[in-house]
Structures are given as C-alpha cells and as structure tokens.
Amino acid sequence: MSGARTSALATLRSQIERIETAEVVHQHERVALGHGEADSALKGGLARAAVHEVFCEGRQGAAATGFVIGLAGRVSARRPLLWVRQDFSEIETGALSMSGLSELGLDPRRVVMVRAADVESALRTSADALACDALGAVVLELWGEIRQFDLVASRKLTLAAQGSGVTGLLLRMAAQPLPSTAETRWMLRAAHSPPGPMWSAWGAPRFDAELLRNRHGPCGRWIMEWNCDECQFSEPSTYSQPVAAAPTHRSDPAVPWQRRTA
Amino acid sequence: MGTGSREENASKQKDEPSVVVIKDNNALVIHALDDAASRLGLHIGQPLANARAMCPDLRVFDADVVADAKTLSDIADWCDRFTPLVALDPPHGLFLDITGCAHLFGGEAALLQTLVRALARQGFAVSAAIAGTSVCARTLTRQATGTIVADGEEAEAISSFPVSALGAGEAVTTGLRRAGLKTIGDVASRTPSEITARFGARFSTLLAHALGQGDAPINPRKPLPDYIVEKRFAEPIATDTMIAMTLSRLADTLIASMEKQGKGARRLEAAFFRTDGVVRAIMVETGRPVTRSAVIDRLFRERLDALADPLDPGFGFDMVRLSASRTEIVVQEQRDLDAHVHDNDELAALIDRIAARIGGKRVVVHLPQDTHIPESAVLAAPAQHHLTAAMQAEWPVRTESEPPLRPLRLFDKPEPIKVPFATVPDGPPHQFTWRRALHAVVRVEGPERIAMEWWRQDGKQLTRDYFRIEDAEGLRFWIFRDGLYEGEVFDGDGKPASPGWYVHGLFA
Numbered sequence: 001m002s003g004a005r006t007s008a009l010a011t012l013r014s015q016i017e018r019i020e021t022a023e024v025v026h027q028h029e030r031v032a033l034g035h036g037e038a039d040s041a042l043k044g045g046l047a048r049a050a051v052h053e054v055f056c057e058g059r060q061g062a063a064a065t066g067f068v069i070g071l072a073g074r075v076s077a078r079r080p081l082l083w084v085r086q087d088f089s090e091i092e093t094g095a096l097s098m099s100g101l102s103e104l105g106l107d108p109r110r111v112v113m114v115r116a117a118d119v120e121s122a123l124r125t126s127a128d129a130l131a132c133d134a135l136g137a138v139v140l141e142l143w144g145e146i147r148q149f150d151l152v153a154s155r156k157l158t159l160a161a162q163g164s165g166v167t168g169l170l171l172r173m174a175a176q177p178l179p180s181t182a183e184t185r186w187m188l189r190a191a192h193s194p195p196g197p198m199w200s201a202w203g204a205p206r207f208d209a210e211l212l213r214n215r216h217g218p219c220g221r222w223i224m225e226w227n228c229d230e231c232q233f234s235e236p237s238t239y240s241q242p243v244a245a246a247p248t249h250r251s252d253p254a255v256p257w258q259r260r261t262a
Numbered sequence: 263m264g265t266g267s268r269e270e271n272a273s274k275q276k277d278e279p280s281v282v283v284i285k286d287n288n289a290l291v292i293h294a295l296d297d298a299a300s301r302l303g304l305h306i307g308q309p310l311a312n313a314r315a316m317c318p319d320l321r322v323f324d325a326d327v328v329a330d331a332k333t334l335s336d337i338a339d340w341c342d343r344f345t346p347l348v349a350l351d352p353p354h355g356l357f358l359d360i361t362g363c364a365h366l367f368g369g370e371a372a373l374l375q376t377l378v379r380a381l382a383r384q385g386f387a388v389s390a391a392i393a394g395t396s397v398c399a400r401t402l403t404r405q406a407t408g409t410i411v412a413d414g415e416e417a418e419a420i421s422s423f424p425v426s427a428l429g430a431g432e433a434v435t436t437g438l439r440r441a442g443l444k445t446i447g448d449v450a451s452r453t454p455s456e457i458t459a460r461f462g463a464r465f466s467t468l469l470a471h472a473l474g475q476g477d478a479p480i481n482p483r484k485p486l487p488d489y490i491v492e493k494r495f496a497e498p499i500a501t502d503t504m505i506a507m508t509l510s511r512l513a514d515t516l517i518a519s520m521e522k523q524g525k526g527a528r529r530l531e532a533a534f535f536r537t538d539g540v541v542r543a544i545m546v547e548t549g550r551p552v553t554r555s556a557v558i559d560r561l562f563r564e565r566l567d568a569l570a571d572p573l574d575p576g577f578g579f580d581m582v583r584l585s586a587s588r589t590e591i592v593v594q595e596q597r598d599l600d601a602h603v604h605d606n607d608e609l610a611a612l613i614d615r616i617a618a619r620i621g622g623k624r625v626v627v628h629l630p631q632d633t634h635i636p637e638s639a640v641l642a643a644p645a646q647h648h649l650t651a652a653m654q655a656e657w658p659v660r661t662e663s664e665p666p667l668r669p670l671r672l673f674d675k676p677e678p679i680k681v682p683f684a685t686v687p688d689g690p691p692h693q694f695t696w697r698r699a700l701h702a703v704v705r706v707e708g709p710e711r712i713a714m715e716w717w718r719q720d721g722k723q724l725t726r727d728y729f730r731i732e733d734a735e736g737l738r739f740w741i742f743r744d745g746l747y748e749g750e751v752f753d754g755d756g757k758p759a760s761p762g763w764y765v766h767g768l769f770a
Contacts, residue, residue, distance in 0.1 A: 066770020094671035134608030
C-alpha cells in the first residue's frame with residue numbers, strides 16, 4: 001500500500017474515532033438509582049446525556065409519573081427541571097401537582113412547566129430545551145399514540161441530549177413502544193403495598209418497573225420503592241411503615257417467652 | 263398638527279350622488295355624502311326623506327360604524343410611519359404629533375404633501391393641516407385644507423372662518439349664529455367671560471385652544487417607545503432572508519443606542535409596514551433585560567417561525583421598525599466566578615425563547631398559596647416574570663418518614679364517582695366506579711377533613727372528607743365526600759340527602 005493511501009486511511013480512522021468518542025463523551029456519567037439489581041443491569045445506573053422512555057397504560061399514568069419524577073430527581077442533581085406536557089394529558093390524568101412533587105422529596109422551585117398546545121410544539125420545545133446545558137433534566141409528557149414522534153424526532157432528542165449532557169425523560173402514557181433511539185425503555189405499573197390490615201397506612205410509592213430495553217445491558221423486572229426522604233429508589237420493604245429496630249445489646253424478648261410456652 | 267381624513271364611499275358612477283345613512287331617533291339621516299351630493303345642497307344630518315325629495319335618484323348605503331372605526335384605526339397604524347404619537351379623533355379624524363419629526367421627511371410642507379398624496383392614492387378623501395395646537399389644526403382642516411400655520415399666527419389664520427368650523431356642536435353653533443357672531447373672529451372679539459357666561463366653560467376653552475392659547479393634550483394610541491430604530495426601503499423587500507437580515511441590523515443599532523445609556527430591553531416590537539398600507543406588529547417579551555443583539559435576533563426568529571398566520575409580505579415591506587417599549591437599567595454582574603448565576607441566565611434565556619415561540623402564558627413556574635384548599639394551593643404564574651420569585655418561594659416542609667399526603671396528579675375539576683354504599687355513615691366506600699371501571703378498595707387512610715374558607719365570598723362550599731385509597735391493582739386514589747353526612751347536604755324538599763363522592767387526584 002502506498003504511503004499516501006495509508007495516511008488517508010489513518011486520517012479517516014481518526015475521523016471516525018472522533019465521531020464515535022463525541023457520542024460517548026457524556027456516556028460515562030451514570031447515576032445510581034439506589035435499587036441494587038436495577039443498577040447492576042444498568043451498569044451502574046441511569047445514563048445522563050441520553051433519552052429514556054417510560055411507557056404505561058392509560059390508568060397507570062400516576063405511577064409512571066411518580067417513576068419519572070424519581071428518575072428526574074436522581075439525574076437532575078439540584079439543577080432546574082423543565083417539564084413539557086401536552087394540554088390533553090392534563091385532562092386525562094390530571095395536572096402535575098407541585099404539592100405532590102414536594103411530597104416525593106423534590107423541590108418545586110426548580111420546576112418550570114411548559115404547557116404545549118400540540119405535539120409538534122411540545123417536541124420542538126423539548127429538543128430546544130435539551131440543548132440548554134443549564135437544565136438538569138427535561139421531561140416530555142405525551143398522551144396516546146403519536147404519529148409525529150418517529151425515529152427522526154427521537155434521534156433529534158438524543159443528539160441534543162448528547163450535545164449538552166442534559167437527560168431527556170419521555171413519559172408516554174397510553175402508548176405502545178415503537179422503535180426509537182432511547183437508551184432505556186421502561187414499562188410501568190403500580191405495585192401493591194405490602195400486605196397489612198385495611199386501615200393501616202400505605203408506605204412509600206411502589207412501582208412495578210419492567211426494563212424492556214437496555215442498550216448496554218440486560219433487561220429485567222423489579223418492584224422498586226421510592227424513598228421520599230433520601231430521594232432515591234430502594235428494594236421493596238416488608239412493612240409499609242418504618243419498624244423500630246431490634247435492640248442489639250439486649251436479648252430478644254420474644255425468645256425466652258417462646259421457650260416458656262414450648 | 264392635525265389631519266382630518268374622511269372616508270368616502272367609493273362610488274363607481276361618479277356623476278350619481280350617493281350618501282351613507284344612519285338611523286338616528288328612528289329616522290334615517292345622512293351620515294356621510296360625496297361631492298356630487300353636496301353640490302346638490304344635501305348636508306350631513308339631513309333626513310333621508312328630505313334628501314330623496316330633493317334628489318330622487320340618490321344612491322343610498324347603510325353606515326357601518328364599526329368598519330369605519332376599524333378603517334380609521336388601520337389608517338392610524340399606517341400613520342405610525344411618520345410619528346410614534348398618533349391619536350384618534352373619532353369619528354373621522356387623526357391627530358399626529360410631528361414635533362421633531364418633520365425634518366426627517368424634508369420639512370412640514372413635504373410631510374403634509376407625502377401624507378395626503380399617499381392616502382389619496384389609496385382612495386381616501388383627505389383634508390389635512392398643520393398648526394401649533396391640535397384644535398386649531400382640526401379647525402383648519404374643515405375650511406382650509408393643506409394650510410400650515412406657524413406658531414402664534416393661529417388667531418389670524420382662523421378668524422375669518424364660520425363658527426361651525428370649530429365643531430362645538432349643533433346647539434352652540436346655532437346659539438352663536440343667533441347672537442350675530444358669524445365668524446370665529448367675531449366670537450374672539452368678545453371677552454372670554456361673556457362667552458363663558460352664555461355658552462359654558464367648555465366652549466370657551468375650545469375657542470382658546472383654537473386661537474392658540476394653550477393646548478389640549480392629545481391621547482396617543484400607543485405609549486411612546488423608549489427607543490426606536492427603523493429602516494426604509496426604496497425598493498420594497500419581501501424575502502425571508504432580507505427580513506431577517508434587516509431585523510438583525512436593526513437589533514445591532516438598537517443595542518448600540520441602548521448600551522450608551524446602560525439599558526436593556528424587556529419588551530420589543532417589530533413593525534412591518536407593507537407598501538399597500540397594512541401594518542403588522544410583532545411583540546416579543548423577555549424575562550430579563552436583553553443587551554445582546556444576537557438574543558433579539560433569535561427571539562424574533564423563533565416568534566416569526568411560530569406565527570399561526572405567517573408574515574405576509576404581499577407586494578413587499580417598504581419600512582421595518584424595531585422599538586423597545588420597556589427598558590430597564592442593566593446591572594453588570596461579574597459572571598465567571600459563580601456558575602449558579604450563569605445557569606439562571608441560561609434558563610431565563612431558554613424560557614424567553616420558548617415563550618417567544620408558544621406564548622408567555624404557556625411557560626409557568628409555581629408559587630405556593632396560603633390556603634388549605636387543594637386546588638388553589640399552588641398558583642401557576644408566567645415564568646418570564648416570576649422566575650426569581652418562584653426560586654425563592656417558601657414551600658411547606660414535608661413531614662419526614664411519612665408517605666406522600668398529597669397526590670401527584672390533581673384533577674382540575676374533581677371527577678364524580680359512583681359509590682354504592684359505605685359501611686359506616688362517615689366512613690370510606692368499599693368499592694367505587696370511576697370512568698366506568700369498578701375499583702375494589704383494599705387500603706384506606708383517612709378521613710382528612712378540609713373545611714372551606716367561610717370568610718371568603720365564594721367560600722360557601724361543603725366540607726370535604728378526604729380518603730387515601732388503594733385498590734386491588736395497587737392504584738392509589740385521593741377521593742373525597744363532598745359534605746358532611748348530616749346537616750350539610752339537602753335535597754329539593756329540604757330533607758337530608760346523601761353527599762356525592764369525587765376523585766380529586768392520583769398518587770404515585
């Protein structure tokens with residue numbers, strides 16, 4: 001091979017390398033969700049600078065919203081959160097309540113809401129916002145099957161997220177997954193509270209989260225619980241209410257009693 | 263400084279006299295007429311029956327007062343090219359304050375000529391005059407159109423006109439004529455006290471203004487912008503690239519002139535003057551004072567892109583004007599040391615861009631309100647104006663180690679549910695139907711009683727008992743009973759009725 005060709009090949013190789021590394025420049029940043037198995041499937045946590053999709057059935061909208069808020073709370077790291085929603089979804093599942101958001105441990109002061117009239121303006125606004133690196137995360141809430149959200153639109157969002165390092169979260173209610181460039185795709189359902197008497201309080205929000213697609217690891221399905229105080233996910237607890245810890249420096253009072261009855 | 267423009271009905275046959283009639287006291291009277299009709303001796307205010315008797319082949323049109331007002335307002339828009347201070351003088355007149363503007367058009371005479379010619383070309387009959395006071399100019403338009411009266415010569419200029427030129431109303435004009443005061447000069451020769459005693463203070467003030475003694479302020483339609491830059495084109499422009507280029511050049515000039523005084527713009531308006539007289543104004547507002555022309559440029563690009571009815575150049579724009587109508591003094595901050603300040607600026611700029619695209623009311627931040635009523639506990643306010651307030655708002659602190667007490671999704675209007683029965687009168691339901699699906703209640707917590715605000719005018723609502731409920735699927739609802747069981751809800755006969763149940767929100 002002549003010298004000129006070799007050098008041309010070398011130039012092309014280095015160009016390709018540069019293009020490839022540009023795409024993965026932010027990919028090393030992963031935020032642990034707090035749920036052990038999910039984190040290990042995600043290779044350490046949810047990737048920043050990428051787009052993640054959360055799907056749910058129509059009536060599971062609130063559960064999926066809670067899960068998205070959890071993800072946004074993990075990745076945004078005290079930076080502003082832009083929430084873009086379509087007018088129609090507010091009628092179907094109710095408006096996102098800031099009191100409810102603060103009950104989940106997030107700061108409503110950091111939330112800016114965009115009420116887009118239609119899908120086009122919602123998509124355009126979120127692509128614009130994903131390119132703004134002052135934000136922590138951009139949530140795009142869409143209701144129903146949407147023709148306009150195709151592979152091209154999805155690619156636009158992904159590119160914008162990669163360029164700025166902002167995480168995009170798509171909340172797709174009452175929709176079926178379609179091919180997209182998302183990093184992960186989740187299907188969300190509400191999970192039962194741990195068993196207990198009817199009049200006992202429920203515990204923390206619980207999600208039955210199914211990881212349908214994961215670009216860099218296996219999929220799976222877990223029950224995940226959101227811890228409002230520590231603002232992270234965790235393995236499901238057995239009791240809905242916090243239980244007093246057993247004393248470590250005294251013997252278990254139940255043990256001698258059992259022995260007496262035996 | 264005043265012009266009176268009068269719209270005439272464009273009649274195809276010039277020789278046939280035509281009039282516009284309006285209903286006044288149950289009789290049709292002449293509202294406006296053309297030259298042919300006035301040559302026949304018809305006059306405004308004459309009953310149509312009399313006019314028909316004088317001239318049987320009269321063409322009659324119905325007056326459309328609303329359309330007239332719209333046309334006058336359109337003409338006023340067009341007149342914005344001469345001065346930013348344009349005031350309406352209904353029903354047919356406009357006042358233009360051309361102080362300091364005349365030299366831009368080659369002097370007062372040239373300006374008057376340009377204006378009259380341009381309007382006449384569009385089919386309007388115009389009478390215009392320039393004088394030191396608005397009332398004097400209006401008087402001049404009625405008798406001597408095209409006159410320019412220098413300061414201090416008003417009394418001389420109008421003294422020979424009949425009193426009707428003052429436009430003081432039918433009663434006063436007749437009264438003056440009966441008193442033998444035929445011309446304005448006659449009236450002016452009397453002492454003001456005599457005139458006031460006979461015709462009232464209002465007329466004597468009008469007379470004084472007409473004679474150049476003091477002036478009534480005109481009432482401009484738009485507030486005067488703080489900064490105006492504009493570009494005129496000998497050859498009208500129509501392409502998007504030219505429009506964009508013009509706007510960005512104008513933005514540079516505007517920023518340069520604001521920078522000298524340390525100002526930044528909060529509200530910007532671009533006005534596009536079409537050659538055929540249509541003016542389109544586009545407004546952009548920002549949350550923080552803008553000091554960079556690139557930002558202005560981008561905001562207008564977003565706005566123009568997203569217009570529901572795009573900018574129609576028609577035969578082209580012959581003038582583009584950019585004005586800053588609200589400006590603020592910019593405090594220069596040191597940016598580089600504090601990344602947080604920089605982030606907030608970026609966010610504000612993003613909000614401005616989105617607002618320019620989809621409207622300022624659609625980008626909101628949330629402010630907590632001091633009330634227990636769930637639906638009014640949070641106020642959504644436009645982000646452009648309330649971003650700082652929202653960032654510093656004090657939200658109620660959540661109780662540690664408690665599950666969420668307020669739902670994540672709240673319905674704007676609580677949705678009614680069907681509850682077959684409750685085990686105990688004040689208790690929660692065992693099952694309920696919401697949106698045609700039956701939900702069996704597995705977990706209940708409550709009630710949380712929220713009483714309405716009786717001290718408010720609209721506070722006469724029922725007390726609500728809220729329950730947090732989980733169904734067999736794990737869905738969590740926030741439902742309430744509207745009204746206490748005994749003593750709050752009554753049916754038509756005044757007997758106690760069972761209260762209704764509603765879903766108000768959904769928990770995660």
